[in-house]
Amino acid sequence: NAGVTQTPKFQVLKTGQSMTLQCAQDMNHNSMYWYRQDPGMGLRLIYYSASEGTTDKGEVPNGYNVSRLNKREFSLRLESAAPSQTSVYFCASRLTSPSNEQFFGPGTRLTVL
Amino acid sequence: KNQVEQSPQSLIILEGKNCTLQCNYTVSPFSNLRWYKQDTGRGPVSLTIMTFSENTKSNGRYTATLDADTKQSSLHITASQLSDSASYICVVSDTYASGGSYIPTFGRGTSLIVHP
Numbered sequence: 001n002a003g004v005t006q007t008p009k010f011q012v013l014k015t016g017q018s019m020t021l022q023c024a025q026d027m028n029h030n031s032m033y034w035y036r037q038d039p040g041m042g043l044r045l046i047y048y049s050a051s052e053g054t055t056d057k058g059e060v061p062n063g064y065n066v067s068r069l070n071k072r073e074f075s076l077r078l079e080s081a082a083p084s085q086t087s088v089y090f091c092a093s094r095l096t097s098p099s100n101e102q103f104f105g106p107g108t109r110l111t112v113l
Numbered sequence: 114k115n116q117v118e119q120s121p122q123s124l125i126i127l128e129g130k131n132c133t134l135q136c137n138y139t140v141s142p143f144s145n146l147r148w149y150k151q152d153t154g155r156g157p158v159s160l161t162i163m164t165f166s167e168n169t170k171s172n173g174r175y176t177a178t179l180d181a182d183t184k185q186s187s188l189h190i191t192a193s194q195l196s197d198s199a200s201y202i203c204v205v206s207d208t209y210a211s212g213g214s215y216i217p218t219f220g221r222g223t224s225l226i227v228h229p
Contacts, residue, residue, distance in 0.1 A: 004156070023135070031215065042202070044158075044223035090156050100145065100206055100215050106158030 002026055004105035006091050012111045013081045013096065021108050023091030032074035033102065034058075034066060036087040049074055049102040079105035081112045115140040117205050117220035125226045130193055134223045136186040148177055149202040151222070157202055160188070162225030172224050190225075198227045 004025045013019055025032065030051045035043040045058030049068040065087060070091045074093075078085060088109050092102040119136045126132050137211050138146070145164045149157035163179040163186065170177050174197075176189045190197055203220040 025162050040221065043219045045216065048216070092156075094215060099162055100217070101147070101159050102217070103164065104158070107154070 002017060004091055004093055004103050006089075006105040008108060009106065010109050012113065013078075014113050015082060016063065016096050017081050017112075018077070018079050019081065019110075020029065020078075021089055021091075021110075022073070023075065023089075024073045025093040025103070027093060027095070028071070029093035030096050032070070033092040033094070033110065034064075034074070034076045035090045035092065036060065036085075037090060037107075038087050046076065047090075078110075081110075083112045086110060086112045088093070115207060117203055117218050119164060119201075119203050119220040119223050121223060122221070123224040123226070125228060126193055128193060128195060128227055128229050132190050132193060132201075134190075134225070135203050136188070136205075136222075138184050138203070138207060138218070139146055140184075140205040140207045140218050141227045142206070142207055143181060143184075144206045146179060146186050147204045147206075147217075148175075148186075149204060151200040153193045153199070160201075162214040165170075167210070167211065193227045195227050198225060200224050 007022045031091040033048040034046040044060050047066040050057045052071045065076045088107050090107050095101050120135045147162045148160045154174040161177040175192045179186045200222040202222040204215040204217045
């Protein structure tokens with residue numbers, strides 16, 4: 001039981017390049033989330049998926065797209081990377097219960113030059 | 114707008130000492146409050162969860178308190194260890210929805226450094 005996995009762990013891009021961050025969970029969770037974490041800013045929600053087949057914008061969606069490929073996988077795409085997207089990206093999945101606990105992946109550290 | 118404020122931003126203590134981290138929130142209607150621990154280079158991991166009716170909950174050397182009237186929570190760490198060095202994040206949710214429209218509000222975290 002791996003929990004939430006993310007690939008890659010590190011990535012360096014040049015401005016204007018595109019890439020996809022991958023996330024998968026093996027806990028049979030319905031909801032999945034993408035956050036970015038910047039120094040002093042805390043975790044900010046980019047997009048989330050309440051269930052397979054649905055996605056919704058979060059607080060900072062500009063410059064990103066997502067795909068909920070199936071129940072397990074939720075990818076985040078940067079179509080044209082900008083230096084402002086340099087950050088650490090975390091994927092999370094949620095246990096559907098009164099506790100509402102989110103389980104986080106190990107993160108992807110992205111640098112855009 | 115829902116907000117979660119944490120203090121202090123950072124804290125340095127000596128190994129073996131106790132410390133208390135604070136969380137104030139303006140989330141309504143309140144559902145639950147969770148404290149996460151985030152080690153450097155890792156994702157956050159849940160420490161405790163508190164609902165409206167709970168005012169104290171312990172997890173080993175970690176004790177969380179909640180005052181729903183004043184909308185304040187604290188996380189007390191007893192007999193700190195080097196492994197307690199981490200960021201501690203307060204997260205408050207205002208709804209529970211089985212369908213998944215659960216968007217919690219995150220604090221910015223308190224960075225704790227424990228020195229030997």
